[in-house]
Amino acid sequence: MQNALVAIKTDDNHDELIQLVSFNLDQEEYGVDVLKVREIIRMPIVTRVPNTPDYVEGVINLRGKVVPIICMRKKFGLIEAGNDKQTRIMVMDMGGELMGFIVDAVSEVIRISGSEIQPSPAMVAGGIDQECIAGVINQSERLLVLLNLEKMFSRDEKNLFTGM
Amino acid sequence: MPPIDCEDQELLDGFLAETTELLEKLDDDLITLEKSSDDTELMNRIFRSIHTIKGASSFLGFDLLVKVAHKTEDVLNRLRKGELVVNPEIMDVILEATDLVKLLVSDIKAGDIQERETDGTINKLLPFLLDTATAAKPEAIQPLPAAPTVTTPDTESAPSPLETPSQSADSIPNPVAAPVPVPKPTADVVPKKAPVPPKPVEGKGGDDLSDNSTVRVDVKRLDDLMNQVGELVLERNRMIQINQDLQQNDVNRADFNEEFGKLTKRMSFVTSELQMQVLKMRMIPVEKVFKKFPRIVRSMSRDLGKEVDLQIVGEETELDRSVVDEIGDPLIHLIRNAMDHGLETPDERLAAGKSRNGTLVLAAIHEGNQIIINIKDDGRGIDTERVGRKAIEKGLITEEQFTAMSQREVFDLLFLPGFSTKEKATDLSGRGVGMDVVKTNIKKLNGLIEIKSTKGLGSEFILRLPLTLAIIQSLLVEVMGEIYSIPLSSVLETLRVDQRKFHLIGGQEVLKLRDIVLPLIRLQKVFNVQQRDDADDFCYVVVVGAAEKRMGLVVTRLVGQQEVAIKSLGNYLANIPGIAGSTILGDGRVALIIDPVAMTEVCE
Structure with missing residues (x-):
C-alpha cells in the first residue's frame, strides 16, 4: 500500500497520466492526488480538542480509529462558512497516518497528464502557504490548484503542534 | 570473525533463544548456590546450563564464546566434584565470566561479532583450575596424573585449550619454583599477573539479552481463547439472524426487545471473558x-x-x-x-x-x-x-x-x-x-x-x-457539556461541593479537605470550554493523585464509571498538555482522556 502511494510522483514523470480529486473551497477549485485520499465522508460529530491551533477542528471516530480533523478554510485564512449538505471531510493518508480535511464540496476525479502541471506563479493568494502548492493546472475553462497536503504543516508548525 | 552469516538462520535463532533463557536462569542459580553451596541438584543444573551453551556455541563456531564457556565449565566441574569450595572469590569470577558470556551472546544477537578482550576473565578463572588452588580438603586433590610430574608437562596439560600459551606460561611460574601444592602463592600471584582489562561487564550488553518480541503462551490459555472465540462466532450468527428477522418484519416489537436484550447480555459476557483471556496472555510474572x-x-x-x-x-x-x-x-x-x-x-x-x-x-x-x-x-x-x-x-x-x-x-x-x-x-x-x-x-x-x-x-x-495500559477503568465527567474521561487508577475520591466553599490563596483556588489544603484546577478554564448559562453553585471535585501529588479537578457533573480502550490521537496531536489520549464512547463519539500527571504540571 505504502509503496503504491510513493511510486507515483507528479514531478518526475511529465507524461504520465495522474488522477486528482478536485474539491471546492471558497469559489476556488483545488486538486489532490487521488492515491492519497482514503475516503470522503459527511460531517460526523466532532469532538473538540482543547489547546490546539484554531484550524484543528477536533477528532472524529472513523470506524474505531480516532482521526484528527483540520478545517481547510481556517487553515487557509478564508472566511468561515457554516457546514451545509455539500460539506465533506476528505480523509487523507499523511505519511502513514490518517487525517481529515473539511472542504466545501468534493466535485470529481479528473485525469490530467503530468505535463499540464505548471509551476505556481510566485505570488499566490495570501493565506495559502507557498509550501503546499505543488503547481497549477490550467485547463481551458478551469483553473485548478494542485496541493501537496503533506507539506501543509511547516516544520515549525509541527513542532508547535507537538511541543505546546 | 566466525560465521555470523550462519547458513541456517533458524539454527542461530534457536541457539540464541535457548542460550538467553539459560543465561537468565544462570544468574539466579549462581546467587542461590552461594547461599546453599551443598545443593548438588542446583550445582548440576548450573553445570548443565553452561555445558549446553558451550556445546551449542562450538557447534556453530563461536570460538570466543566456547573459550570462555569452556573455562567456566572447568571451574564449575571442580566445584561439582568437591575439589573446590564455593566462596565469594570464586563466585565473583564465575559471575564475571557469565557476564562475559552474556556480552558475547548479545554481540551475536546483534549480528556484529567483535573481538572482545576475554583473556582477562579467563586468566582469573585459571588459578581455580590448578591443582594447587584452594581445595575443599587438601587430601581431595588427587587427580593423580598431574601429581608426579610437577614442571612443564603439568602446566601444559592443565590449561591446554588455552589459546595464548605465553600468558598461561606466565601465570604458572610459581608451581615451577615451588614444586608441590603450596596453595597461597599461586592464588596470590596469578591474579596480579593477569592483565586487568576494562571490565567487559560494563555496558548494557547483558541486560539487552531478554527479548520481548515473542511470547510464550500456555496452551491451555490458547485453548480457552479459542473457545471464547467460538462462542463469539455463535453470538454473531444469532445477531445476524435477529437482524434478518427484523428486516423482514417477522417479529413483533416485544419479541425483538427480549431477544435483543438477551443477545446483548451474552455478547457482553463473551467480550469481557475474551478481554480477560487476552489480557492474561499479555501478563508476565514480575x-x-x-x-x-x-x-x-x-x-x-x-x-x-x-x-x-x-x-x-x-x-x-x-x-x-x-x-x-x-x-x-x-x-x-x-x-x-x-x-x-x-x-x-x-x-x-x-x-x-x-x-x-x-x-x-x-x-x-x-x-x-x-x-x-x-x-x-x-x-x-x-x-x-x-x-x-x-x-x-x-x-x-x-x-x-x-x-x-x-x-x-x-x-x-x-x-x-x-x-x-x-x-x-x-x-x-x-x-x-x-x-x-x-x-x-x-x-x-x-x-x-x-x-x-x-x-x-x-x-x-x-x-x-x-495492571495494564491498553484498557483502563475510567471515570467519565462532564465539563459544561463536554465529556472527558479520567483514569480511575489516579482518582482518589469525588466530592460534591458548594463553589462558595473554595478559598483563594495567591491566585490559586483551593479547597479545605479534612486536614489538607487541596489545590483546585477548573477543567473548564484549562480546556477553554465555553461557559453555559445553567451553571449553579454546586459542582463536583474529583481528587486525583499523580505520583506524589494530590489535587482536585473541578467538573460540572459526574457521568459514571466505564471501562475504556485507549486510542492514540496520532502524531499530530500527540503532545497536547493535559490530554493523554482518547477513547470511543458507547454512542460512537470520541472522548478525551485526561492526563492527571500533566495536570499537576499545569498546576505548578
Whole structure:
C-alpha cells in the first residue's frame, strides 16, 4: 500500500497520466492526488480538542480509529462558512497516518497528464502557504490548484503542534 | 570473525533463544548456590546450563564464546566434584565470566561479532583450575596424573585449550619454583599477573539479552481463547439472524426487545471473558524484573562492605508486559538508594543495636486493579532534618518554608531533579538523578509513589501501578457539556461541593479537605470550554493523585464509571498538555482522556 502511494510522483514523470480529486473551497477549485485520499465522508460529530491551533477542528471516530480533523478554510485564512449538505471531510493518508480535511464540496476525479502541471506563479493568494502548492493546472475553462497536503504543516508548525 | 552469516538462520535463532533463557536462569542459580553451596541438584543444573551453551556455541563456531564457556565449565566441574569450595572469590569470577558470556551472546544477537578482550576473565578463572588452588580438603586433590610430574608437562596439560600459551606460561611460574601444592602463592600471584582489562561487564550488553518480541503462551490459555472465540462466532450468527428477522418484519416489537436484550447480555459476557483471556496472555510474572536484583544486591553489598539479606516476596504476581518493561529502571534506583543511603554498615548496625545483616524486602502484590510493589529496608531511615537542610542549602526552599513543611512534603523534596543528600557523587548514587527517574517512569505509567520512613528504623517505598495500559477503568465527567474521561487508577475520591466553599490563596483556588489544603484546577478554564448559562453553585471535585501529588479537578457533573480502550490521537496531536489520549464512547463519539500527571504540571 505504502509503496503504491510513493511510486507515483507528479514531478518526475511529465507524461504520465495522474488522477486528482478536485474539491471546492471558497469559489476556488483545488486538486489532490487521488492515491492519497482514503475516503470522503459527511460531517460526523466532532469532538473538540482543547489547546490546539484554531484550524484543528477536533477528532472524529472513523470506524474505531480516532482521526484528527483540520478545517481547510481556517487553515487557509478564508472566511468561515457554516457546514451545509455539500460539506465533506476528505480523509487523507499523511505519511502513514490518517487525517481529515473539511472542504466545501468534493466535485470529481479528473485525469490530467503530468505535463499540464505548471509551476505556481510566485505570488499566490495570501493565506495559502507557498509550501503546499505543488503547481497549477490550467485547463481551458478551469483553473485548478494542485496541493501537496503533506507539506501543509511547516516544520515549525509541527513542532508547535507537538511541543505546546 | 566466525560465521555470523550462519547458513541456517533458524539454527542461530534457536541457539540464541535457548542460550538467553539459560543465561537468565544462570544468574539466579549462581546467587542461590552461594547461599546453599551443598545443593548438588542446583550445582548440576548450573553445570548443565553452561555445558549446553558451550556445546551449542562450538557447534556453530563461536570460538570466543566456547573459550570462555569452556573455562567456566572447568571451574564449575571442580566445584561439582568437591575439589573446590564455593566462596565469594570464586563466585565473583564465575559471575564475571557469565557476564562475559552474556556480552558475547548479545554481540551475536546483534549480528556484529567483535573481538572482545576475554583473556582477562579467563586468566582469573585459571588459578581455580590448578591443582594447587584452594581445595575443599587438601587430601581431595588427587587427580593423580598431574601429581608426579610437577614442571612443564603439568602446566601444559592443565590449561591446554588455552589459546595464548605465553600468558598461561606466565601465570604458572610459581608451581615451577615451588614444586608441590603450596596453595597461597599461586592464588596470590596469578591474579596480579593477569592483565586487568576494562571490565567487559560494563555496558548494557547483558541486560539487552531478554527479548520481548515473542511470547510464550500456555496452551491451555490458547485453548480457552479459542473457545471464547467460538462462542463469539455463535453470538454473531444469532445477531445476524435477529437482524434478518427484523428486516423482514417477522417479529413483533416485544419479541425483538427480549431477544435483543438477551443477545446483548451474552455478547457482553463473551467480550469481557475474551478481554480477560487476552489480557492474561499479555501478563508476565514480575519475576522477570525481580530476578535481576539478587545479583545487583550481591555485587553492591560486596562493593559497599554491607551485609544485606534480600527477601523477595510475590515474584509470581503477574502484570502487563508494557508495565513490566517500564518498572525495571525505577526499581533499580530504589534498590540502590536503599543499599547506599538506607542500610548501614555492619558496625554501624551493631552500634545501633540491630542485627549485623540488613534486610531488604522487595514485595509485589495485587490489590484490585493495581499492583503494589514495596521496597522496604530496616536501615537508618530518612533524616528529614538533613533533607531539609540540604534543600535550603541548594536554595530549593527557604528556612521558613521548611519549618512549615509536613513530613510528607519533606519526602517530596527527594524527587526533585538534582537533589541529593550526598556530598560527593559515587559510582552508585549521589547525582540526584535516580529519584527523578523513578518519579518520571511511575508517572508515565499512571502510578503513585508513597514513602514511609521512621528515623532509625528504616524506610519503605510503595509503588502503586495499574495492571495494564491498553484498557483502563475510567471515570467519565462532564465539563459544561463536554465529556472527558479520567483514569480511575489516579482518582482518589469525588466530592460534591458548594463553589462558595473554595478559598483563594495567591491566585490559586483551593479547597479545605479534612486536614489538607487541596489545590483546585477548573477543567473548564484549562480546556477553554465555553461557559453555559445553567451553571449553579454546586459542582463536583474529583481528587486525583499523580505520583506524589494530590489535587482536585473541578467538573460540572459526574457521568459514571466505564471501562475504556485507549486510542492514540496520532502524531499530530500527540503532545497536547493535559490530554493523554482518547477513547470511543458507547454512542460512537470520541472522548478525551485526561492526563492527571500533566495536570499537576499545569498546576505548578
